[in-house]
Amino acid sequence: MSRLVDIFKTKNKRRLKRTAKVDLRIPVHLAVIMDGNGRWARKRGLPRTAGHRAGAENLENVCEACIEQGIQYLTVYAFSTENWSRPTEEIDTLMDLFIEFIHRFDTKMAREGIRLRFSGDLAGLPAHLQSTISHAEENSRHRDRLQLIIALNYGGRRELAQACRKLAEQVRSGKIEPDTIDENLVRSALYLPDVPDPDLIIRPSGEQRLSNFLIWQSAYSEFWFSDVLWPDFNREHLLAALEAYTMRDRRFGGLKQI
Ligand code: IPE
Ligand code: IPE
Ligand code: MG
Numbered sequence: 001m002s003r004l005v006d007i008f009k010t011k012n013k014r015r016l017k018r019t020a021k022v023d024l025r026i027p028v029h030l031a032v033i034m035d036g037n038g039r040w041a042r043k044r045g046l047p048r049t050a051g052h053r054a055g056a057e058n059l060e061n062v063c064e065a066c067i068e069q070g071i072q073y074l075t076v077y078a079f080s081t082e083n084w085s086r087p088t089e090e091i092d093t094l095m096d097l098f099i100e101f102i103h104r105f106d107t108k109m110a111r112e113g114i115r116l117r118f119s120g121d122l123a124g125l126p127a128h129l130q131s132t133i134s135h136a137e138e139n140s141r142h143r144d145r146l147q148l149i150i151a152l153n154y155g156g157r158r159e160l161a162q163a164c165r166k167l168a169e170q171v172r173s174g175k176i177e178p179d180t181i182d183e184n185l186v187r188s189a190l191y192l193p194d195v196p197d198p199d200l201i202i203r204p205s206g207e208q209r210l211s212n213f214l215i216w217q218s219a220y221s222e223f224w225f226s227d228v229l230w231p232d233f234n235r236e237h238l239l240a241a242l243e244a245y246t247m248r249d250r251r252f253g254g255l256k257q258i
Helices: 037-043 048-069 088-112 127-140 156-172 183-188 235-247
Strands: 002-005 008-011 014-017 022-025 029-033 073-080 114-119 146-154 200-203 222-225
Touching: 022 235, 037 048, 048 073, 048 088, 048 146, 048 235, 073 088, 088 114, 088 127, 088 146, 114 127, 146 156, 156 183, 200 235, 222 235
Parallel strands: 029 073, 029 200, 073 146, 114 146, 200 222
Antiparallel strands: 002 022, 008 014
16 A cells, blocks of 8 residues: 655754655554663663653554554564563563553554554463453454554564474374475464564664564565664654655565566
């Protein structure tokens, strides 16, 4: 899907309106590594947890912008399997914040037609968060404007290891033969097999790595990096990323379209 929008860009703190209008190509599935909350807080002399709160609030704005642009799936990386190595205090605040976010965002999600889904090793999350997650998924199952997928206790390596285990169990129980295991079968054992691969992955905060995010699904994703810290990442930055994505030549191993 593509639509005509005005593109704005911030350069040297000056807001320049592009003279040209760009017909944007809109990704079906956008994924975002919500990074930089801690640095955002430190810059303001605030505790890291204040940055996480600001980051959660920002997600609401970015969801609105995604709906406006006609994006159908938005996956956001909120907590990795490696983030357990942080101080207990920060982890506890994050878990509480996830519950608070899901409750607070609930009415808004219903109004906007947002379906909420989760991806990750959910069994490893605190019990209260697990039950909040199941309620939110069940309550929003019928909504279809945007699927917001929150990657929680997510690790691409763990997802693949768990997929291997599921397939091994299917072999043991005689459901499948080892030589039928192909790319489609591996995909079917991932956390959310019905969700298409992300077309575009955005990582703000200046880091340029995947940090164990969607390692199978990102095989042919386009990447866009920005120095902006996640709590400051706004609609304008999203439009800049979409503009860059529009210019990409996605060949999937084939040849350039003439
Ligand atoms: C991302 O922000 C949120 C989580 C990983 C939970 P960070 O907390 O990693 O922020 P920085 O990278 O330290 O600034
Ligand atoms: C990746 O950010 C995970 C999330 C944003 C949830 P990190 O801050 O944990 O990643 P590294 O440690 O910089 O690679
Ligand atoms: Mg970080």
